[in-house]
Amino acid sequence: MAVQPEVNKKSVMRTVLDAADDVFTRITAGISAGEVRRMIRGEAPGRPNPRLKPHSEAFLLHIKPTYYHESVTKFTHTFRLGLLSTYLFFVETITGLILMIWYAPTPERAYTDMIRLLSNVPFGQLMRDLHRLGAELMVAVVTLHMVRTYLTGSYKAPRQFTWFTGVILLVLTLFLSFSGYLLPWDQLAYWAVTIGTSMAEAIPPPIVGETVNLLARGAPDIGANGLMRFYLLHVLFLPLALFLFFFVHYYKVVHFGISLPSDEEEVGQDTANKVPADRRVYFLPDVMLDEAALLIVFTALMVIASVFFFAAPLESIANPQSTPLHTVAPWYFYWLQGLLKIADKAIAGVYLPGILLVLLIGIPYLDRNPSRRGRDRRVAIISGVVAGIVMIILSWMGTPYYAVQGAPAVEVIQELMPEEGMGPVREIGYAHLPLGVYDTRTHPESEDEEFNHILHEFEASIAAFEAKDPSFNDAYGILTISQEQPSLKRINWDIYWLSPEGVDETYNRFFFLHEDAFYWEQYGIKDFSFMRPATGEGE
Amino acid sequence: MKRPWYRFLYVRSSLVKLLLSIIAIMVAVAVVLFQGIAEEPRMLAQTANWDGRSIQNGAAIYANNCSSCHGPDGRGLPGVAPALNSRYFFTQRLADLGFTGSLEDYVALTVAAGRPNNRNSQWAQMMPTWSAEYGGPFRGDQVRDVAKFVVNWEEEALTQTQETDPWQPFENAPTVDIYGDGGVVAMEPTPVATGPRPPQELFVSMTCVACHNLNLPQDAQNRGPVGPNMANLHETAATRVPGEDAQTYVHNSIVNPGAYTVESYTPGIMPADFAQKMSEEEIQSLVDWILDPNRPQ
Ligand code: HEM
């Protein structure tokens, strides 16, 4: 065999080692084991630098620069937010593809598939929580990345187009999370998306608005067609579009180089691509180690967060016949919801966001100041901060705390036992709801401490509304808890009051609560009590 | 160069980065393993949770749609609809019918399709069709939820004795003696009228009592769950239909219940065939008796 002469020349051991090193070098696209050892030891590369080879040999690395300017590798220059956005999109793609295995986008199946995923698929809930958490983080990180590039003035010449593609990426990210929101097909999803798409209806002239709305929903109301369309947008069209724009964006970033800290070059200059030899930081090994370490730590944090602190919500199945009391958009659309409360649909939902988008794209052309230094850019920085504050105020106005109080009787019950989600009563649960009739006029007490809190809150909340609202007088409430069936309690709320005209008014609402039902909040420490072995009675 | 306060975020040492990565990997693996251990009980708890929520939804559906015929507690209404919260229903009904599926399936099927008619049946009402698939109002998940709720009566129903079992045998189905002493008592067939029967007897034998409460008023605090309460009917009857005094209104309500439906009640619940079951004289005495403010309780 042809091996023979070689073995004769070297030893057997040497031959095997050389062959192994050869395989290793092929896998790493040009880095031999010895080179890895030298990298770990921190030795300088030889000449020609063998560590550049993977950049030309390997597909995945060919788009990464071979070296960076030392100043832009400082964590605090970019905060690696662009990298994190990219990584989160990758995480979303992986978890999203896994979720697709158990998900069928039809109204008959979507919601039951979610339940099946939660109760019948090992790690199914973790996948869903990761996907949802990743989605929220991605929106946050992309936005922060935009804020960073704004504050460092990185949108200025020659990077206007980079900024433009960035804005497209932001829009795509927002649409991705909006379209994903519908997929669980619960009340939360259905109504948030109904309101969202109804804004499209306000696009003038009516014929255009109606057509856009019809195209998005597939029918005048969201149904089987709408779900299918959102699904296809979510898993196919938007990810592909984001993929494409990401590469354009990143190509431009590499093409121009990441902008240097503004102090390090003259105003009007752009020296990002002229890196002096002594300031180069090579991708292999330094930047790679840095980025890999960051992403590994970030992944660990995400896993910890979704195992212990984050649970994707699932309300009851979408019901077009019943509009929930408070529809809540995800937090990153609170500002839009806030706008909708103070302006009509056409202004808040079409004109203002449209103007905002055009302004965002136009920033590099509106801001003609050539300097990227903070002290030369007072106007730009102050307008940025003001815009940020306005967004935060609008977001606060978008929460239910602002100006959507319903009738007092309705709100009292909604606070204690909301239509959807947990609320204090479901939080203490079946076991802590002793049967009986509790009339707030007699200040009832029970054996159960936790239940007493509910009774006090019930009383206090009625009293608070009575003090606040002149149309709500002499109010009292009766809470009746009865056993409807074995392991099923009926929680019946009656509130009585006198209207200003002195007429008796009443409001009734009842709910059922099953012994095994449990509810959870999206954020907060998760409940692992199910891991305790059941103790039979007692609990 | 000035040093920003957040400089501590910048880790320079390769060794620290390497260590951090290794620790992070170990922590992540440990957390995932922990989740792995929790998966079995978590999935069990979730399964029970969603079954429980299904029953909760079913309970609300039942209260809003079924209780007017099958009674708020599922014990049926005489002559209107059979009991579901019944030991007989849980133990023998399927065998009597020769149905080989599960009781939950039987309930779901009955709810989904209803019954085609109530001709030749002892029931005043027809079991309506509920599934949207066959022209009713419910989605598939609602049919399943309400079936789960009905079946959840089992534990309670199985504690019933012959005296407490509300089952009313179907006239067209065999009745098996499950209590070992002659079977469930069949409903008394309506006796043929031989002379005017007294109103207090009619009120019971005509099953009015199953749907109407004579001793409670109908007002904001009290609402008859199936049909309106009657303690204050002598005050309200004349206000119902313009141009009809109390006597005429109550008379028409009995003879022709479809003509006017009291607010918040479902039309078609009250049987329409009382005029054939009572003589005009009997109806008149019943009307007087119901409207008598001094009627002994
Ligand atoms: C999915 C969304 C996005 C991804 C994956 C992404 C990715 C990246 C990456 C990896 C970089 C390299 C530098 C760094 O990490 O900061 C970068 C730079 C940049 N990005 Fe993004 N980006 C996204 C969204 C945006 C948005 C929304 C904007 C602004 C509207 C934007 C504007 C820029 C600009 C101007 C640069 C150049 C920064 C410089 O040269 O200093 N990007 N982007």
Ligand code: HEM
């Ligand atoms: C190619 C990439 C993606 C695929 C294949 C994918 C697939 C899916 C699937 C099948 C669902 C339904 C499961 C569920 O609701 O739990 C879903 C939900 C969702 N997706 Fe994605 N997704 C992708 C990327 C993204 C991205 C980039 C975002 C956000 C920026 C996102 C945001 C969401 C949201 C908010 C939900 C609702 C989550 C929930 O309620 O659990 N997805 N996605």
